[in-house]
Amino acid sequence: MGRSSEHDPAVWLDESSIDFSALEALCQQQTDPADVPLASEIISQIPVYDGGLVREAAGEEDGASAQVLALQSEWAQTLSRGAGVVLIRNAVADRGMLDQVTAVFESIIEAERASGSGADHFAPRGTNTRLWNAHEKLCLHAPELFARYNANDVMSLMCRAWLGPGYQITTQGNIVHPGGQAQHCHRDYHMGFQTPEQLRQYPAHVHAMSPMLTLQGAIAHSDMPLESGPTKVLPFSQQFLPGYLAAERHECIELFDTRHAQIALQKGDMLFFNPAVFHAAGENRTTDRDRFANLVQAGSMYGRTMELLDKARMSVALYPVLHQLISSEGWHPRQTRQVIEACGEAYPFPANMELEPPVNGLAPLSQQQLMAQCLEEGCASDVFARRIGSQQLLKRSH
Numbered sequence: 001m002g003r004s005s006e007h008d009p010a011v012w013l014d015e016s017s018i019d020f021s022a023l024e025a026l027c028q029q030q031t032d033p034a035d036v037p038l039a040s041e042i043i044s045q046i047p048v049y050d051g052g053l054v055r056e057a058a059g060e061e062d063g064a065s066a067q068v069l070a071l072q073s074e075w076a077q078t079l080s081r082g083a084g085v086v087l088i089r090n091a092v093a094d095r096g097m098l099d100q101v102t103a104v105f106e107s108i109i110e111a112e113r114a115s116g117s118g119a120d121h122f123a124p125r126g127t128n129t130r131l132w133n134a135h136e137k138l139c140l141h142a143p144e145l146f147a148r149y150n151a152n153d154v155m156s157l158m159c160r161a162w163l164g165p166g167y168q169i170t171t172q173g174n175i176v177h178p179g180g181q182a183q184h185c186h187r188d189y190h191m192g193f194q195t196p197e198q199l200r201q202y203p204a205h206v207h208a209m210s211p212m213l214t215l216q217g218a219i220a221h222s223d224m225p226l227e228s229g230p231t232k233v234l235p236f237s238q239q240f241l242p243g244y245l246a247a248e249r250h251e252c253i254e255l256f257d258t259r260h261a262q263i264a265l266q267k268g269d270m271l272f273f274n275p276a277v278f279h280a281a282g283e284n285r286t287t288d289r290d291r292f293a294n295l296v297q298a299g300s301m302y303g304r305t306m307e308l309l310d311k312a313r314m315s316v317a318l319y320p321v322l323h324q325l326i327s328s329e330g331w332h333p334r335q336t337r338q339v340i341e342a343c344g345e346a347y348p349f350p351a352n353m354e355l356e357p358p359v360n361g362l363a364p365l366s367q368q369q370l371m372a373q374c375l376e377e378g379c380a381s382d383v384f385a386r387r388i389g390s391q392q393l394l395k396r397s398h
Contacts, residue, residue, distance in 0.1 A: 011203050015196075017242040020251045026236045027259050031083050036074050038067075044261035045083045045235040047074070051090035051154055051268075058153035072161035075272075079162055079215075083235035084277040087263060091154040091270035092219065098268060101149050102221045102292060104142045105131055105173045127180040131173030132353045134294060136397050155217075158272050159298045162215045166301035170350075173221075176229060176291040182283040184248075185234065185256035188216050188275035189297055191244045193349075193362050199244050207241055211276040213303055217296035224265040228291040229282030231271060232260040238276035247278065256280070311345045312392050315371055318343050320381040322371075336375065344368035355394040367391070 009017055031045045039047035049071070057067035075086050092098050109131050131137065139146040150169075159167045186192055191199060191210045199207075224230040234256050237243060246252045256278050265271065273279065275297075284291055322339055325331050344367035348356075356364040365373070370391060374384040 009204075011205075012200070013202075013204050013207060013242045013245060014200050015245060018246045018249065020246070020249075020255060023237065023240045023243070023246070023252070024255060024259075026239050027234060027255070029083075029236045031078075031235075035082065036078065038071055038074055040089070043087070043263050046085045046087055046233070046261060046263065047078055047083065048087045048089060048263075051088050051093065051270075054088065054091075054157060055093065055153050058157060068157060072157060075158060075161040079238075079272070079274045081239070084238040085233050085235055085261075085271070085273040086158070087265075088154050088158070088270045088272070089266065090268055092149075092152065092268040094148070095268055097145065097148050098221060101138065101142075101145050104138060104145060105134060105221075105292075105294075108134075108137050108141060109173070109175075127177060129173075129175040129177070133170070133397055134173040135169055135171040154270055155296075158217070158270075159215055162212075162272075162274075163298060163300045167215075167298045168301065169296065169298050171219075171297070172295045174293050174295050176281060176284045178284050178286050178288060178290070180229065180281075180284040180291075182229065182232075183280040184253055185232075185260075185278040185280045186247050187244055187278060189214050189349075190275075192247070192275060194244070195362065196245055196248070204241060207244060210244075211238060211274050213300045214275045215272060215296075215298040216275045216277075216279075217270060217272040217298070219294040219296065220265040220267055220269045220271075221292040221294055222290065223267050224291050224293075225286075225289075226262060226264050226282075227285045228289050229284040230262060230265050230291070231293075232256075232262045232280050232282050233273055234260050234278040237278040238274040240276075243276060243278065252278070311343065311367055312388055315344045315367055315388055316381075316385045319371065319374070319384045323375060323381065326375060337372075340368050340371050344371050352394055352396060355396075356391075365391070 007014060029045070031042050031047060033039075033042060036042065036047040038049065038053070040050045040053075041048045054071060057065055057071060060067065078084070078086055109129055112131070113129075138149065155169075159169070190213060191202070191207065218231060240246070260278075260280075262282060263271075318339070322336065326333075326336055346366055346368050348364040348366040348369075351364050358364055367388065370388060371384070374387060379387070
């Protein structure tokens with residue numbers, strides 16, 4: 001349920017917080033070369049760096065050189081208060097190794113296609129091929145290649161620049177075939193995967209904090225000329241606080257279509273951006289070229305609780321008690337919600353997206369949602385136990 005119109009705009013955001021003229025003003029900013037002196041060039045307000053320079057700096061004093069800190073400072077400032085997007089040319093120097101990784105990905109994709117798995121929930125069937133959990137699958141299928149692929153100064157230094165040490169990487173191989181259609185603009189994980197109704201429940205400072213928990217990126221496994229549809233981005237749009245609520249509005253889509261930037265990529269390039277930057281995959285207008293990227297989400301280690309709880313076991317133990325309480329005199333539905341919130345897992349991620357496809361186009365069911373659904377349906381305790389047990393069986397990586 002949404003907030004009333006009589007909300008404190010300094011604390012709560014809703015549709016009345018969205019001022020598209022403010023977004024347009026933000027997107028008219030220019031990248032000052034003085035702010036990114038180590039960039040080799042600026043294209044469409046996006047600073048571009050040379051991977052060779054990064055590797056040279058990383059090799060000095062075991063990666064703790066003043067040059068490394070200067071690069072990371074520029075990247076962090078760009079991702080937070082600048083254009084929000086950074087491109088590193090030649091980020092993967094060993095093209096032979098990159099081609100070998102691509103071949104492994106393709107072999108896994110073929111095996112999954114033969115078994116009927118590997119659907120892309122975020123694109124029409126047949127236009128995209130998605131390799132879910134490519135990071136783990138590469139490690140298990142070709143650990144030596146995994147080691148060489150991830151021994152990468154650019155990836156490490158960029159993740160540390162935005163998230164600090166202890167970050168965790170997940171990736172999905174993504175192939176957009178000829179004729180693959182462009183996406184609508186959107187933001188990404190975390191809040192980019194939630195509905196407007198859900199987003200209105202979070203105070204404004206959480207909207208500001210969420211992008212700091214994730215770094216979004218892409219490793220080009222093929223050359224990506226503009227006609228193949230490399231990722232379109234809207235520089236500076238991460239600075240628009242109510243942007244998660246605005247992403248699906250037609251005014252936002254029109255502004256994105258008018259003002260977005262799109263840069264051709266070469267095999268071995270890496271593109272990184274703040275997940276709150278409005279972005280979209282472009283249309284592959286070629287007739288003979290697949291666009292192959294390994295999509296990266298690196299997450300902060302701080303998105304964890306202090307203690308480890310078996311919330312599935314807790315939920316099964318609680319359910320019969322809660323099932324009785326909801327029909328007892330004086331018990332309010334609000335209290336049911338409060339108890340569920342204290343017990344079940346609220347967040348449906350991490351998930352195996354092959355086994356747990358989104359139920360609403362965005363995310364699978366969480367434990368809390370499953371419990372609330374079963375209570376509403378009047379399910380017996382043993383039925384709930386089986387359903388949550390089945391849900392837990394899907395919580396495996398491979």
